[in-house]
Amino acid sequence: MGNEDIICSEWIRERAKHPSFGEGKDYEDMQRMWNESATTYSDSQYSAISDDIVSALLSEGIVNKDSTILDIGCGTGSFALRFSPHVSKVIGSDSSPKMLERLMDNASERNVNNIEPLLSDCLSIPSDVVCDVAFSSLCPPMNDPESLLSMEAHSKRYCIYVSSANIGNGIEGEVWKALGCDYSYSGYDTTYPFEYLRSIGKDAKLRFFTQRNQSIIPIEECVNRYLRLVSKYRGMNGDMEHTIRDVIASHAKDGNIDLSREMRMGMLIWEV
Template identity: 30%
Template sequence: MYNARFWDKAWQDSSKKAGRRRPDPKLWQEYWSYYSSRYAEHNAANKDVHQRIIDDLLAQGAIRPGDSLLDIGCGPGTYALPLAAYHVKVTGLDTSSGMLEALSTQAISAGLQKNITPLLADWQDIAPEPAYDITFAAKSPAINNYDSLMKMTKVARRACCLIGFAGKHDIGLRRLLWEKLLQEPAPGPSFDIIYPLNILYQKGYRPNVTFTTYGQTNQEPLSYLIDHYTRYFAVMGLNGPDIENNIRQFLENSAIDGYCADTSETTIGIMWWQV
């Protein structure tokens, strides 16, 4: 029977398949702290996409100016910053100190620091009680099963919003390097909106869902990409001189005048529901 637990198991099976090489949590946090400033720069390139999503959520009444909102896995402020600009009182939760530093820096620069409170913590450690008007998570690994999803409904007083991948998520150079280094197809995203959507439906919720597709091409310095992907694959358990040489050689062969084009394309689902 396709009940909530069926979809939870399907979610876990999908995560295991996509994450055959599971990153070490401590190394993963260090990786994101290292990458935080560049992540913030990439956010700026997709600023219009994020702004459009926030505008739509406000127009639908999912989020209101003056709301208190917990952004679970906030990163450098992808959504926290545009939300704060609408006078939403955002608590940005993340396990990466580097991401929270990037968030604080941008909040101060934009004059939004009064509306943003960084919180270095794990979602698992947050008390399951209604402490915020809204719980919000965008492509956050913290929301990864039935329990973590349903906890969002316990912490929110009025509504929850969840943004996840909807099938396609491709980062060109990372996919090609994965195939070269591991001699296997690169895994798809470990978080697809279909699983939490069906869990919520089976629990009696009727989420509002929309979809959007966007992409970008970044011209990245060769030296940065060598360092970036060496760190990434080290987190996945692939390290050593041979791995680094293979990464370097592949990227050098792809570079033009010291730069490589790194292209990505993503489709996401934006889902919100009342509690």
């Protein structure tokens, strides 16, 4: 087995630990989840990192005022809206109509007129959509070799892929373990696509960005947060709620839960 095969096997094995795979969610289920979360989705956990990523790309000349960008899996516009003041055009592609609707509402509120929405999943983008930069951030469907390489067909110059690279799973990991599930998000670590690209001869560059988030919330608010999270993937019952409450209570101090942590994201860049 070659190095490429070894990397892909490990990548696939780790990616399969994501709750959506463990709970057997199909494409329609995930579409429904994305549409339902469109009105409440926030990038606050990564906002400083997102600012730093855009600043880095501008300062290095990878993105400039003449650039056109295809933002694959753009969501509500975390990056599209950040890029828009500094580039010629952004095409925001997403498979969720609700996400695109909120993107354009956000653009309208900011008087942004150089963002163009495109309703498409990541592997169905029309072949004539080609920009200077193909960009994707925190888009789970892009996290495999085929989807990653599909970015090249839509780029004249650079491909940029951003994903979470957090170390450990925190309380969420404990919650799933208490429910009998070995779930994690480690398969979405940017190191896997980086090592894959290098194994097939791509001169990919990887760098990491961090952001420290301070968050201390009451126990009941924390319990409700994790009840909502788990219920996105499976039906809730009394025993499960009791288990989740026990996990949260074990972290309590003076009636509160400290959810502060350092967030970490990786950015991959390679030339087409």
